[in-house]
Amino acid sequence: MITTQAENTLNIKGQDFLTLADYSPEIIKGLLDKAKQLKEAHLQGEASSPLQGKVLGMIFEKSSTRTRVSFEAGMLQLGGHALYLNSQDLQLGRGESIADTARVLSQYVDAIMIRTFSHDKIEELAHHASIPVINGLTDLYHPCQALADLLTIQEKKGILKGQKLVYVGDGNNVAHSLMIASAKVGVNITIACPEGYEPDSGVVKLSKEFAEQSGAEVKVSHDSLEAVKDADAIYTDVWTSMGQEAENEQRLNDFAKYQVNEYLVQKAKKDFVFLHCLPAHRGEEVTAGVIDGSNSAVFQQAGNRLHVQKAILSEIL
DSSP: OOGGGOOOSOOOOOOOOOOGGSOOOOHHHHHHHHHHHHHHHHHTTTOOTTTTEEEEEEEEEOOOOOOHHHHHHHHHTTTTTEEEEEEETTTGGGOOOOOHHHHHHHHOOSEEEEEOHHHHHHHHHHHOOOEEEEEEEEESHHHHHHHHHHHHHHHHOOOOTOOEEEEESOSSSHHHHHHHHHHHHHHEEEEEEEETTTOOOOHHHHHHHHHHHHHHHHESSOOOHHEEETTTTEOOOEEEEEOOOOGGGHHHTTTTGBBBBBBHHTEEEEEEEEEEEEHHHHTTTTOOOHHTTTOHHHHHHHHHHHHHHHHHHHHHO
């Protein structure tokens, strides 16, 4: 049975979803439970419309496959509707202020999801909007992805607390949200990256503070072989993210020793889970043998974006 809007128990109705740092471990776990419940109901063909009449405005300043389709499909499955709003089609693309855009959209839709560059922009949007704002991705955080990551590890391993997760690659927005999410729920996480590509020091400090409360460990390492030893899960991302194309050649050189390949994963547990937020560049950050191998859960992980976002939407709207 799918709970209706009236039966929500997490008490986050009307709240923004900008970073998992804003949410308690109990709420994060509650969202995972809700996502699991919604996923099971969906697979069994059960239908419910807790968001009937609700409209989500989706602003895209960065292109997307998973974010657009999963949010749009999620709203439809919950009985609501999603509007795709390319920033160049909005007056935002012609100089209208973020504040005015937030105030105007608050008159038309019930929530805003934005996929953008600067995290300051989403904070400004949330400040001026009178409706919830959801972070579909910024240069600093990717919280919806991190929730999907946790759900996937939980499904594959049966438990989160005490798992060893190793992220190999750039200390980017995905790594940031993964660190915070892991620290909140008791997953031990190591970021293995080249020198100069470490995650933001403020995010590392914040994650370690959360880890002290959950009993988890947060580490940053430059030795990927040592880091992945006995790992329960290995995660990677593209070496060059959107907006960094001019750095591509330099990054290919700097990350060459940080490829997730058959040799590296031999150091992990035999039943390790391979994760990647996609899109993937086979032959760069990961070999085809790993991402297409039996330990890979990348498409299950991608599918879980739909279910965690449905959980978020159903709880805040």
